[in-house]
Amino acid sequence: xxxxxxxxxxxxxxxxxxxxxxxxxxxxxxxxxxxxxxxxxxxxxxxxxxxxxxxxxxxxxxxxxxxxxxxxxxxxxxxxxxxxxxxxxxxxxxxxxxxxxxxxxxxxxxxxxxxxxxxxxxxxxxxxxxxxxxxxxxxxxxxxxxxxxxxxxxxxxxxxxxxxxxxxxxxxxxxxxxxxxxxxxxxxxxxxxxxxxxxxxxxxxxxxxxxxxxxxxxxxxxxxx
Amino acid sequence: xxxxxxxxxxxxxxxxxxxxxxxxxxxxxxxxxxxxxxxxxxxxxxxxxxxxxxxxxxxxxxxxxxxxxxxxxxxxxxxxxxxxxxxxxxxxxxxxxxxxxxxxxxxxxxxxxxxxxxxxxxxxxxxxxxxxxxxxxxxxxxxxxxxxxxxxxxxxxxxxxxxxxxxxxxxxxxxxxxxxxxxxxxxxxxxxxxxxxxxxxxxxxxxxxxxxxxxxxxxxxxxxx
DNA sequence: ATAGATTTGTCGGCTAGATTACAGTTCCAC
DNA sequence: GTGGAACTGTAATCTAGCCGACAAATCTAT
Numbered sequence: 001x002x003x004x005x006x007x008x009x010x011x012x013x014x015x016x017x018x019x020x021x022x023x024x025x026x027x028x029x030x031x032x033x034x035x036x037x038x039x040x041x042x043x044x045x046x047x048x049x050x051x052x053x054x055x056x057x058x059x060x061x062x063x064x065x066x067x068x069x070x071x072x073x074x075x076x077x078x079x080x081x082x083x084x085x086x087x088x089x090x091x092x093x094x095x096x097x098x099x100x101x102x103x104x105x106x107x108x109x110x111x112x113x114x115x116x117x118x119x120x121x122x123x124x125x126x127x128x129x130x131x132x133x134x135x136x137x138x139x140x141x142x143x144x145x146x147x148x149x150x151x152x153x154x155x156x157x158x159x160x161x162x163x164x165x166x167x168x169x170x171x172x173x174x175x176x177x178x179x180x181x182x183x184x185x186x187x188x189x190x191x192x193x194x195x196x197x198x199x200x201x202x203x204x205x206x207x208x209x210x211x212x213x214x215x216x217x218x219x220x221x222x223x224x225x
Numbered sequence: 226x227x228x229x230x231x232x233x234x235x236x237x238x239x240x241x242x243x244x245x246x247x248x249x250x251x252x253x254x255x256x257x258x259x260x261x262x263x264x265x266x267x268x269x270x271x272x273x274x275x276x277x278x279x280x281x282x283x284x285x286x287x288x289x290x291x292x293x294x295x296x297x298x299x300x301x302x303x304x305x306x307x308x309x310x311x312x313x314x315x316x317x318x319x320x321x322x323x324x325x326x327x328x329x330x331x332x333x334x335x336x337x338x339x340x341x342x343x344x345x346x347x348x349x350x351x352x353x354x355x356x357x358x359x360x361x362x363x364x365x366x367x368x369x370x371x372x373x374x375x376x377x378x379x380x381x382x383x384x385x386x387x388x389x390x391x392x393x394x395x396x397x398x399x400x401x402x403x404x405x406x407x408x409x410x411x412x413x414x415x416x417x418x419x420x421x422x423x424x425x426x427x428x429x430x431x432x433x434x435x436x437x438x439x440x441x442x443x444x445x446x447x448x449x450x
Numbered sequence: 451a452t453a454g455a456t457t458t459g460t461c462g463g464c465t466a467g468a469t470t471a472c473a474g475t476t477c478c479a480c
Numbered sequence: 481g482t483g484g485a486a487c488t489g490t491a492a493t494c495t496a497g498c499c500g501a502c503a504a505a506t507c508t509a510t
Contacts, residue, residue, distance in 0.1 A: 088352070089356055089359055130313055148369075455508080476485105478483105
């Protein structure tokens with residue numbers, strides 16, 4: 001029963017929609033399943049065998065720690081997203097962990113090697129997966145080129161716009177976003193200092209562009225960026 | 226005869242080494258072949274059918290032009306590299322062109338759709354290709370995170386190190402790089418202004434770290450970064 | 451050889467945003 | 481509800497590196 005659930009979880013992802021039950025079952029043989037609560041830290045890169053994860057519920061952030069101990073946010077993973085060794089190449093030296101942002105999360109995972117086998121037997125899945133990785137790459141390129149050529153304010157605008165698009169609830173021209181990020185998180189995502197982020201957010205609030213609280217962010221008029 | 230050459234060109238790439246002659250021939254049916262000279266501009270993104278290109282000889286830079294007309298260097302492609310619609314997803318809106326940096330180049334290409342067919346018939350190729358794209362993504366992530374967290378000097382060092390590693394000729398502790406880039410190119414690659422790049426390069430020269438000329442760059446001691 | 455055109459060298463002034471440093475708020479656990 | 485921890489607000493410095501401006505060097509074509 002618990003097992004059946006996992007099938008459905010995978011089945012849900014657009015990538016796996018074309019697969020038969022049998023194929024998904026194959027993937028699931030050694031599948032892991034995990035629940036965690038807010039603030040918990042999940043180490044996944046250096047863990048035993050390389051895996052690919054699917055976040056079934058909630059939000060997490062992927063944090064990388066460099067030699068000097070500096071932490072950078074690599075990615076925000078939302079419900080339905082895949083993460084982990086997406087490149088199918090285990091890299092041991094990267095030091096990353098995931099931190100739970102929402103109240104709780106559900107994660108399922110499968111072994112990279114199982115996935116590879118599946119891809120080998122399933123060329124059209126391999127093709128879609130390549131496109132999937134390609135798309136991810138394109139997104140990264142895009143967001144980075146934003147980081148480089150635009151100033152902090154523009155980056156914040158862009159970030160809010162993206163966030164609203166992905167998760168916001170539209171109510172007329174207003175968009176309401178559930179705010180599970182601290183200002184520090186936001187600052188790290190748009191690559192600026194916490195203080196600058198605070199200042200910009202407050203500025204936007206006095207402008208009337210947004211209504212900010214720790215619980216939610218309301219964009220008063222999405223058309224004005 | 227000319228045709229045969231193309232087979233060998235593709236065959237050369239590590240990605241295609243596992244393929245049979247017949248398979249490569251299949252790819253080559255509608256293959257293009259092109260030579261160009263220094264300074265020439267090759268439009269490739271918006272061109273007719275989406276293609277994947279293999280640079281057989283020389284160096285080119287991929288330049289993207291944004292709405293405001295700003296030019297950014299997206300990539301430096303070297304002999305043996307693939308470029309074009311690597312994600313297997315034609316994107317019409319991106320406005321990119323290639324400019325020839327070396328004296329002359331030879332480029333061969335094949336249609337994305339042909340390549341897709343080949344991948345479908347060849348799962349293990351599909352898998353290697355996925356890993357190949359994944360690796361590319363990892364490289365991009367890496368270089369971008371450099372851009373963001375390091376200062377201009379460190380970025381220049383890193384760039385020179387990478388360049389030396391890829392193309393330099395080692396002579397003891399010295400490394401000689403054929404310099405086909407202007408200081409402006411270098412500046413764009415490491416995302417700084419031309420003036421800053423000039424200053425840093427001169428500084429390195431007076432330090433004795435490098436010997437710079439328009440023809441070549443000599444790194445006097447590669448171990449000192 | 452000579453005239454452009456392209457690349458390099460150099461110099462101040464200027465600004466976005468980092469950094470430091472505290473104070474005020476909100477949250478959560480006991 | 482109380483104390484501490486985690487967030488948020490604000491202000492005063494300080495600096496890397498951008499920008500404009502121009503001169504010098506080097507390359508290229510006729």
